[in-house]
Structures are given as structure tokens and as C-alpha cells.
Amino acid sequence: xxxxxxxxxxxxxxxxxxxxxxxxxxxxxxxxxxxxxxxxxxxxxxxxxxxxxxxxxxxxxxxxxxxxxxxxxxxxxxxxxxxxxxxxxxxxxxxxxxxxxxxxxxxxxxxxxxxxxxxxxxxxxxxxxxxxxxxxxxxxxxxxxxxxxxxxxxxxxxxxxxxxxxxxxxxxxxxxxxxxxxxxxxxxxxxxxxxxxxxxxxxxxxxxxxxxxxxxxxxxxxxxxxxxxxxxxxxxxxxxxxxxxxxxxxxxxxxxxxxxxxxxxxxxxxxxxxxxxxxxxxxxxxxxxxxxxxxxxxxxxxxxxxxxxx
Numbered sequence: 104x105x106x107x108x109x110x111x112x113x114x115x116x117x118x119x120x121x122x123x124x125x126x127x128x129x130x131x132x133x134x135x136x137x138x139x140x141x142x143x144x145x146x147x148x149x150x151x152x153x154x155x156x157x158x159x160x161x162x163x164x165x166x167x168x169x170x171x172x173x174x175x176x177x178x179x180x181x182x183x184x185x186x187x188x189x190x191x192x193x194x195x196x197x198x199x200x201x202x203x204x205x206x207x208x209x210x211x212x213x214x215x216x217x218x219x220x221x222x223x224x225x226x227x228x229x230x231x232x233x234x235x236x237x238x239x240x241x242x243x244x245x246x247x248x249x250x251x252x253x254x255x256x257x258x259x260x261x262x263x264x265x266x267x268x269x270x271x272x273x274x275x276x277x278x279x280x281x282x283x284x285x286x287x288x289x290x291x292x293x294x295x296x297x298x299x300x301x302x303x304x305x306x307x308x309x310x311x312x313x314x315x316x317x318x319x320x321x322x323x324x325x326x327x328x329x330x331x332x333x334x335x336x337x338x339x340x341x342x343x344x345x346x347x348x349x350x351x352x353x354x355x356x357x358x359x360x361x362x363x364x365x366x367x368x369x370x371x372x373x374x375x376x377x378x379x380x381x382x383x384x385x386x387x388x389x390x391x392x393x394x395x396x397x398x399x400x401x402x403x404x405x406x407x408x409x410x411x412x413x
Contacts, residue, residue, distance in 0.1 A: 112152040115204060122213040122239035125412075128152075134205040134217045134235045136161035136266055139244055141412040146348045148267035148364075148376035157372065159265045162201045163248060165233050166221055168263035169325065169360055169386035170194040172296045174226065176389035178259050185226035192294040195226075197265070200233060214238040223254065230254030231398065233262075243411025250405075252398035260396040261384040262406055267364055267376030268350065271342030275363050275374040281314035281339040282361065284326035288385055295323060297387050302328075314339065317377070323362045325385045338379050339413065347413030355406040356381035357394055381408045 115131030130137040135156055138149035150157055174185035174195035189196035205217035218234045221227065232251045237244060248262045270278040287309050289298040303310040308320055312330070329336035334353050338361075341347035352359075362378035383406050384394040396404050 113154055114150070114152055114156050116207075117152050118207070118210060118215045118217075120211070120213050120215055120237065120239050123241055125239045125244065127237060127239060127244050129215055129217070129237050130156065130161075131205050131207075131217065132156065133159075133162035133201045133203065134219070135163070136237070136244075136246070136264070139266075139410060144271070144346065144412070145269045146410055146412060148269055159197050159201055160267055162197070162265050163233070163235050163246075163262070164265055164380070164382075165198045165200050165248065165250065165262045166227065166229075166231055166259065167195075167198050167261040167389060168380060168382040168384070170196055170295065171389050172294075172387050176259075178389065179257060183226050183228070194294065194296070198262075199224075199227060205235070208234065209236075213240065220253070227258075229256060229258035231258055231260065243409050245407055245409040247405055247407035249403055250396075250398060251403045252400050255400055257400065258398045259389050260398050260404060261382065261388055261394075263356065263360070263380045263382035264408060265378060265380055266350075266410060267378050268338075268340050268348045268410070269376050270340040270348055271346030272344055273342055275317055275377055276319060277343060278317055278377065279314050279341045280311045280317050280377070281337075282311040282326060282359075283330040283336060283338075284359070285312070285328035285330070286326065288325040288327070288358075290324060290386075295386075297325075297385065297391070300327065314341075317363065321363055321365055323360075323365070325358050325360045325382065327358050327385070329357075329359075336381075340377055340379075341413060348410065349413050350379050350381070350408060350410050352381040352406075352408040356383055356408065358382040358385045360386075381406075 185195040209216040
């Protein structure tokens, strides 16, 4: 059986799974991917069990990914105001479960299933059960997030992960990125509020359809219009020594947020990993309605993504 470390650490209970050369540790707070390695090499930026998770690193985003502008939206004929969890920008960021304690539903050597319930609350008066499975096999780590509406009213829904991928030696500036997207959602420079979807031919600085070195480019944008193979989109990140990491997902995630982890002036975390966040909907989907999932009472919705070594 999978091993649960006691006592409980600051980041929650530690659930370690392994398969072949892969090993992952899931922290129960936020159902967060705390580490993922292949033959001891990091594939994501890790954090320590006994520290408060840095920001949203590795957490599960639900019931929305990214931002809701001003934390306000209208749904079902009612106006809602969410807490502004990104106060510097005045936005509601990354959902409601990032600091929630998830309970164990299954713990095995190569698989864990965790669950939490979003209870009706100010700004989101809906009851949704969220289950997330992390599974390791020869193809890497697959996370599947399933939402079930266990309330009496239809509920808006979106999800995604928040890993910071690590290609190998060096940092973001030195790595080569291939991102097979043809469109980008432009945002305001100050608050990162969505503006409009535009072709990447108009924004060559963010066009990585042909693999190239990231350099000093700043990215914190949502992309769409993927070239897919058998329905699968793939982002590849490689280092100069030939090591790398890939992330894949299917049509249930028509968007991906990519962020170069810019934290100027903060040693040790500035541009040390590339956030790659497949999303079921774009930023501010609770307002735009774009690709928003609406869960009727009793309905379920699942989405998944995989991280593997290159």
C-alpha cells in the first residue's frame, strides 16, 4: 500500500506513490503535487513538506482556474461576489480549494484518490464534490479531476492543475519550448484581465509553434487553437543537455495557461520553472461563458492531463 507519513506536516499528509523510475509525493492540502521525479530528476519545481506551499505551486484549481475579474459574475439570474484572493490585482484567483484539506478515498503504491467538497458559500452558493486521482505508470503521472454536483442547483465549473515544469539544468531562460497553439488571449498589463483572443501571428513573441529558446520573454497568458494528434495536445520543454519534460491533455481542456514564473528580486524562485496549466475554460469564463461547464444537479465532469519525462 502507499505510505502516509506521520505526523501531519505543514503542507498536509504526505502520500508517496511510485512506478518504475517515477516517484511523486502528493500533499493533502490543496491535493497538491509536491514533487515528481524520474530517476531522481525533478520534473516539477518541488516544495518541502514542512513549509506552507509557495503560492499555488502544484495545487488543484477548482471550481475555476485563473482569474474572475473583480471577483464578480452573474449566474442563474443572480449576481455573485467572491473574495478577492489576489488583492494586488483585485481578482478572485484559482478557485476555492487550494488551501482545503482533501481526504483519502484510496491509497495504493502507484495511485491515490483524494476528495473534498465545496460547500455553499458567499460568492459560490453551490455544493460540488471534487475528486482528484493521481496515477503513475510507465507513461508518467496522470491527474484526473472529477466534479459532481451534489447540490440542488446548477453550478458553474472549471478546473486545471498548477505545476511548474522543470526541463533539467539551467532555468526558464535557457530552456526550449514547443507550444502548439495558434491563438492567445491578450490581457491588460496591470491586472492580467482578459481582453480578446488574437492569432499568434500577431504576437510572435509568444509564438512557440516552432520550438525555440524562451530567453527573457515574459509569458502569463492563456493559449488555445491547438494542433493535436489524435485529439491530444502536447507541450514540450527541453534543456540544453537533452533532458526534458512533456505535458499532454485532450479536448476536455481547450486552453492552457503558461507562465514564466517571474518573481524579480526574489532569489531562488525567479523563473525557476515554467507553469503549464491545461484548463477546461479560459480566464474569467464565469463572465464570458466561453467553454464554461454548467453542472446540473447530479451531473459529473472529468478532465485529465499527464506529465512525463523526455
